[in-house]
Amino acid sequence: MFRKSHVGALGALLLCSAAQIHAQAGSTPAMDSDYAAAVKSWTTKPEFMSPLVDHLPVSSTIPSPKEVLGDHIGAPNKLHYYQQIVGYYRALAQAAPDRVKIVEIGKTEEGRENIIVMISSAQNMADIENTRLGLAKLADPRGVSEEEAKAVIAETPPIYHISAGLHSAETGPPEMLMELAYRLLADDSETFQRIRDNVIVSLSPVLEADGRDRYVDWYYRNLIDERDDRNKPGGPPYWGKYIYHDNNRDINLSDTSAKELMKWYLEWHPPIMHELHESVPFLYIYSGMAPQNPDLDPLLFAELPWFSNYEMAQLTKYGMPGVWTHGYVDAWTPGYLAFMSSNHNGMLRMYETFGNGGATTMYRHVAPDPASGLGRDQTTRKWYRPNPPYKEVMWSLRNNTNFMETGVLTALDMTSRFPREILENFYKKSRDAIKVGAGEAPYGFIIPAGQADPTRVKFVTDILQLQGIEIGQAEREVKLKEGTYPAGSLIVKLDQPYGRLAKILLRVQDNYPDENVGTYDDAAWTMGLMAHARIVESADKEILSVPTRALDSYTPRGSITGSGAKTYAVLDTGAVGMATLRYKLADVGGVEIVEEAFKSGGTTIPAGSFLVPGRAYDTLKPLVETLALDAVGIGSAADKAQTHASELPRLGVFSTWGSTQDVGWLRYGLDQQEIDYDLLFKERVRQGNLRADYDVIILPQQGRSTKDIVFDIPMTGKPLPYTKTDQYRFSGDYGSSPDIRGGMGLEGLAELKKFVDAGGTLITTGRASEVPIEYGFVSEIATKAPPANFYAPGPIVKGKVVKPQSPIFYGYAGELKGGKVQGGELAQGELPLRWAQSTTYYVPERLKADVLMTYPGGKDSILSGFIRDGDKLKDNAAIINVPSGEGRILMFATNPVWRWQNWGEFRMLYNAVLNWKQLGATDETPPPPPEVPAAQQ
Ligand SMILES: [Zn+2]
Numbered sequence: 028m029f030r031k032s033h034v035g036a037l038g039a040l041l042l043c044s045a046a047q048i049h050a051q052a053g054s055t056p057a058m059d060s061d062y063a064a065a066v067k068s069w070t071t072k073p074e075f076m077s078p079l080v081d082h083l084p085v086s087s088t089i090p091s092p093k094e095v096l097g098d099h100i101g102a103p104n105k106l107h108y109y110q111q112i113v114g115y116y117r118a119l120a121q122a123a124p125d126r127v128k129i130v131e132i133g134k135t136e137e138g139r140e141n142i143i144v145m146i147s148s149a150q151n152m153a154d155i156e157n158t159r160l161g162l163a164k165l166a167d168p169r170g171v172s173e174e175e176a177k178a179v180i181a182e183t184p185p186i187y188h189i190s191a192g193l194h195s196a197e198t199g200p201p202e203m204l205m206e207l208a209y210r211l212l213a214d215d216s217e218t219f220q221r222i223r224d225n226v227i228v229s230l231s232p233v234l235e236a237d238g239r240d241r242y243v244d245w246y247y248r249n250l251i252d253e254r255d256d257r258n259k260p261g262g263p264p265y266w267g268k269y270i271y272h273d274n275n276r277d278i279n280l281s282d283t284s285a286k287e288l289m290k291w292y293l294e295w296h297p298p299i300m301h302e303l304h305e306s307v308p309f310l311y312i313y314s315g316m317a318p319q320n321p322d323l324d325p326l327l328f329a330e331l332p333w334f335s336n337y338e339m340a341q342l343t344k345y346g347m348p349g350v351w352t353h354g355y356v357d358a359w360t361p362g363y364l365a366f367m368s369s370n371h372n373g374m375l376r377m378y379e380t381f382g383n384g385g386a387t388t389m390y391r392h393v394a395p396d397p398a399s400g401l402g403r404d405q406t407t408r409k410w411y412r413p414n415p416p417y418k419e420v421m422w423s424l425r426n427n428t429n430f431m432e433t434g435v436l437t438a439l440d441m442t443s444r445f446p447r448e449i450l451e452n453f454y455k456k457s458r459d460a461i462k463v464g465a466g467e468a469p470y471g472f473i474i475p476a477g478q479a480d481p482t483r484v485k486f487v488t489d490i491l492q493l494q495g496i497e498i499g500q501a502e503r504e505v506k507l508k509e510g511t512y513p514a515g516s517l518i519v520k521l522d523q524p525y526g527r528l529a530k531i532l533l534r535v536q537d538n539y540p541d542e543n544v545g546t547y548d549d550a551a552w553t554m555g556l557m558a559h560a561r562i563v564e565s566a567d568k569e570i571l572s573v574p575t576r577a578l579d580s581y582t583p584r585g586s587i588t589g590s591g592a593k594t595y596a597v598l599d600t601g602a603v604g605m606a607t608l609r610y611k612l613a614d615v616g617g618v619e620i621v622e623e624a625f626k627s628g629g630t631t632i633p634a635g636s637f638l639v640p641g642r643a644y645d646t647l648k649p650l651v652e653t654l655a656l657d658a659v660g661i662g663s664a665a666d667k668a669q670t671h672a673s674e675l676p677r678l679g680v681f682s683t684w685g686s687t688q689d690v691g692w693l694r695y696g697l698d699q700q701e702i703d704y705d706l707l708f709k710e711r712v713r714q715g716n717l718r719a720d721y722d723v724i725i726l727p728q729q730g731r732s733t734k735d736i737v738f739d740i741p742m743t744g745k746p747l748p749y750t751k752t753d754q755y756r757f758s759g760d761y762g763s764s765p766d767i768r769g770g771m772g773l774e775g776l777a778e779l780k781k782f783v784d785a786g787g788t789l790i791t792t793g794r795a796s797e798v799p800i801e802y803g804f805v806s807e808i809a810t811k812a813p814p815a816n817f818y819a820p821g822p823i824v825k826g827k828v829v830k831p832q833s834p835i836f837y838g839y840a841g842e843l844k845g846g847k848v849q850g851g852e853l854a855q856g857e858l859p860l861r862w863a864q865s866t867t868y869y870v871p872e873r874l875k876a877d878v879l880m881t882y883p884g885g886k887d888s889i890l891s892g893f894i895r896d897g898d899k900l901k902d903n904a905a906i907i908n909v910p911s912g913e914g915r916i917l918m919f920a921t922n923p924v925w926r927w928q929n930w931g932e933f934r935m936l937y938n939a940v941l942n943w944k945q946l947g948a949t950d951e952t953p954p955p956p957p958e959v960p961a962a963q964q
Pocket residue numbers: 194197304305
């Protein structure tokens with residue numbers, strides 16, 4: 028069982044004694060015989076070992092993992108907490124300060140330190156600032172001559188960055204990297220000397236440090252004795268604070284740790300970043316399979332198999348089975364964290380090794396159960412998988428460590444043999460990115476000044492700048508083929524080092540190579556359409572010559588005019604920050620919301636605007652300024668305005684225990700906007716009497732089926748506690764349960780129904796909208812399956828608002844006028860929407876008045892990405908609003924808070940929350956049948 032390991036002073040003591048035991052005279056380096064015997068016994072078959080990792084040199088100066096942590100890496104039933112892992116690297120830095128540099132890059136969401144560990148020869152480390160400057164020149168070769176670039180390439184070691192622990196259930200990589208770091212310092216063989224001389228290795232020891240601790244807790248408490256891979260409990264309800272496995276899909280870098288890594292990247296420019304994951308057997312090496320994003324440099328897709336084939340060949344030569352390449356994950360979306368490098372003209376690399384979700388050795392059924400019809404079979408021989416994984420196997424953490432470490436060492440060996448080629452490629456990709464941007468349309472993007480809601484522009488520009496993309500501000504009016512734009516407009520020219528990324532993020536995804544080839548994630552992400560910000564793609568080369576001032580950061584400020592007014596109107600032009608403002612004014616009484624636009628002086632006060640009493644001026648002023656909202660003082664016009672009192676609801680957000688990720692994205696949005704809510708789990712829902720505590724409950728998309736939302740984790744096996752105790756200090760965050768199994772069940776469902784009947788408002792999003800329909804909360808409306816060959820990987824499509832007077836569309840009036848957008852033309856009443864899911868809804872003609880928004884459907888309705896066989900979806904309901912009992916059920920077939928992406932849709936959900944008492948504004952009693960003449964009765 029688990030025993031606290033030794034870090035710090037105790038580690039140093041152990042180091043001395045171990046060194047005394049193992050130090051040997053003579054020229055043959057001493058090997059740690061204890062290590063060799065231990066790892067041999069933990070490796071379940073001889074062919075799962077390699078000549079690269081079956082031995083460990085003894086060092087008199089560098090502490091081995093066992094000396095600091097108490098055991099060799101890969102010991103059965105042993106995982107290390109984050110502090111222990113950081114402690115080990117600190118011990119290495121203390122032992123070899125001339126060869127190890129620890130860079131503190133920031134703090135995680137929960138306040139753990141984020142570090143990068145850099146290791147190389149003493150000479151390279153002494154010279155590391157020159158390396159940093161040299162790599163910066165290759166990353167941005169503007170003003171660097173070919174001769175200078177050649178000189179930099181000749182004298183600069185590439186940085187090879189390796190990261191572990193992004194996905195907390197993938198527990199092996201953070202363990203393996205500690206042993207790798209030890210070898211990099213302690214092994215004096217020719218290979219390691221060459222690696223040290225020619226490469227700087229940098230490590231992210233654990234990318235999701237918060238989740239590491241939470242998972243290790245969970246492992247020791249609930250998983251350590253589980254040996255049946257076909258009936259094993261899942262992981263803890265949370266890894267990091269918010270988004271679970273989607274921390275790998277955080278395209279807009281919402282997560283603090285992702286932001287910090289990005290900033291570090293732009294400082295150091297590692298030409299290669301290699302992310303270590305666990306899933307498929309036994310070692311899958313990413314090689315950039317189709318669909319490839321054609322906006323990335325072709326050289327990238329030539330480099331990827333260069334590496335992966337070498338590694339596959341070497342490991343296969345060692346007799347290790349199951350090493351393969353080419354399949355599994357494609358190269359379409361730019362949103363994976365590891366794509367940071369390829370997005371910036373470097374090279375991403377990725378491994379998937381076979382993990383047990385912990386350190387317990389167990390018998391694994393590798394081939395999918397043929398009867399299930401689920402899962403791809405990775406145990407068959409293919410041209411890219413010459414020696415396939417076994418169908419069944421006894422598998423250990425040490426096996427996993429052997430495969431991963433042998434692969435990484437092979438990659439480092441190769442890098443040390445070709446450091447010049449790697450830097451030449453990096454330089455060439457950076458240089459050509461600028462050339463491509465200057466040589467072919469589009470040449471740039473323009474973000475016109477004067478948009479009604481500047482915060483949408485800020486949403487886009489902040490992310491672009493975080494990615495290192497340069498934005499200029501036009502000093503004068505800009506005339507281009509596409510139109511004339513006012514001074515102050517923002518311009519992204521593509522003849523810049525990260526022009527390729529700018530193009531990928533901003534363009535319409537109309538270049539998907541083949542709709543019959545599936546993709547691993549979304550097919551579309553166009554930032555302007557997602558944010559509902561106006562962005563224009565320019566095919567006019569003149570855009571490159573427009574004089575601009577480098578934009579430091581775009582920080583629109585709001586304003587308030589007319590001091591001493593009786594009332595202030597905060598104009599609703601669609602800003603998400605309106606919700607924040609309303610919550611920040613929670614203590615100000617008498618706030619009203621405008622229901623119909625009216626004029627005051629020369630100003631139009633749109634529907635959705637807040638009327639705030641003049642006495643709150645001092646509170647209001649700084650808020651509207653920082654939230655970039657505009658407020659005007661109004662006089663008697665306020666008396667005639669059609670308004671309703673704004674009452675903040677007591678808000679609950681339901682989450683299953685078994686799938687918290689999609690709720691995590693919503694929580695992130697609500698927290699960013701400072702919207703007040705309680706997170707509700709099955710325990711509270713089953714307890715009942717929900718109406719006593721809540722006015723509105725959101726049942727958001729949970730990334731799973733209707734049945735799973737209700738019944739969640741099956742009541743099989745043993746109880747699964749998620750509570751904080753002295754022993755398990757990292758559990759019980761964001762909710763707590765003595766047993767997370769069982770779901771809300773039918774009892775909970777009945778309580779939700781009672782909540783609605785008693786006057787509560789239930790809001791559902793995405794697939795969770797099937798719950799009230801499938802379980803009969805509403806009658807007559809039905810779900811229906813999509814067409815047979817239907818496929819819609821997150822395209823951006825048109826939505827048609829059919830009830831523009833609904834409070835849900837406050838703030839959208841300007842947009843609803845229609846007009847040209849990227850990817851098409853919007854008719855009056857249409858908005859861009861992210862297509863959320865495959866379920867569609869049938870609403871009978873008689874109840875059509877309950878539909879607030881529809882999908883017009885058909886090819887013309889697709890703005891970015893694609894839908895295969897979607898023609899039959901014409902006029903399907905996108906938002907349905909049904910009175911029920913004393914309350915109401917509002918169902919979004921869309922997902923109005925999709926990751927940190929469709930910012931332009933967030934307001935629809937927030938409007939529903941803020942105007943919960945007015946959602947019946949568009950209710951209509953179904954028309955009675957025509958009267959039958961008396962004579963015919
Ligand atoms: Zn993973």
